[in-house]
Amino acid sequence: MKPVPFAYVAAGSLDEALTALAEGGDDAKPLAGGQSLVPALNMRLLRPSLLVDLNRAGLDAIEANGTVRVGAMTRQAALERSPHAHPLVREALPYVGHVVTRNRGTVGGSVAHADGSAELPLCLAALGGTAVVRSLSGSREIPAGELFVTHYLTTLEPGELLVETVWPAPAEGESSAFEEVALRAGDYALSMAAVVLVRDHDGTVTSARVAVGAVADHPLLFDDAAAMLVGTDGGGEVAREVGAAVARTVEPPPSIHASAAYLKHVTGVIVERAIARAA
Secondary structure (H helix, E strand, O other): OOOOEEEEEEOOOOOHHHHHHHHHHHEEEEOOOOOHHHHHHHHOOOOEEEEOOOOOOOOOOEEEEEEEEOOOOOEEEHHOOOOOOOOHHHHHHEEEEEHHHHOOOOOHHHHHHHHOOOHHHHHHHHHHHHHHEEOOEEEEEEEEHHHHOOOOEEEEOOOOOOEEEEEEOOOEEEEEEEEOOOOOOOOOOOEEEEEEEEEEOOOEEEEEEEEEEOOOOOOOEEEHHOOOOOOOOOOHHHHHHHHHHHHOOOOOOOOOOOOOHHHHHHHHHHHHHHHHHHO
16 A cells, blocks of 8 residues: 655754644654554555655754763664664664664654664653653653553654654663564564662662563553662573563563463563573
8 A cells, every 4th residue: 555645845954844843743654664653554554745855954963971861763774883872772773674664664663753662761760861852842851651651652742743852871890681482583572671780899789770661551661670670680590580470460462373371471580580691
């Protein structure tokens, strides 16, 4: 199939893009890498009257100054190669589709698309990052924990465009790990886990973050389970206990690929693995 007819604006700047989106209203859609939008258009799952192409609007810089600020139009492959990318993000990005999709797919597009099985939203939540959004009336910064609502739905208001993601730089003594289970390389995840640990000079965990994705409609953080790691070395029995606690808590919907019981079990296993590797 092919898309329904639509008007097209190739925005030459952010202001031009925001103006076009505001004028187009709810029937306007921004076009970034197109790796999710174009298939949806071709299958007529989306029928916008206006596409605003962001590929000439800039927004593709990566800047490191205390935090790492990644422009929304930064290609996923560029962030994967960047020395400024957080180690957790560099580990997760090879799971995002295939090389050809990462060459076109954008960081901001993936985050704004808010697919519950996407790796970058999970990483942003696990690291406590934020999204910077702009509209004609101004800008605001949304913590990742307040950004994702459910599949393909965020807290962005009409007329707002995600223009940048902000990622914390690794803290002293920080280590992290990402784990994913999928049917085939490049497929959407059945379950994925991200763990971030901070340890003192003795190797004792002083803070921890444990997040899982794909088994819910948005990234899930497990503060109580992460607190079990504080004061330990993060390995061995405590990793198994945290994995088991997460497995008891998640309520994944079954699918044609896996039962809910299997998804609960495998989530506990990959959380345990991620903790052990991070430790």
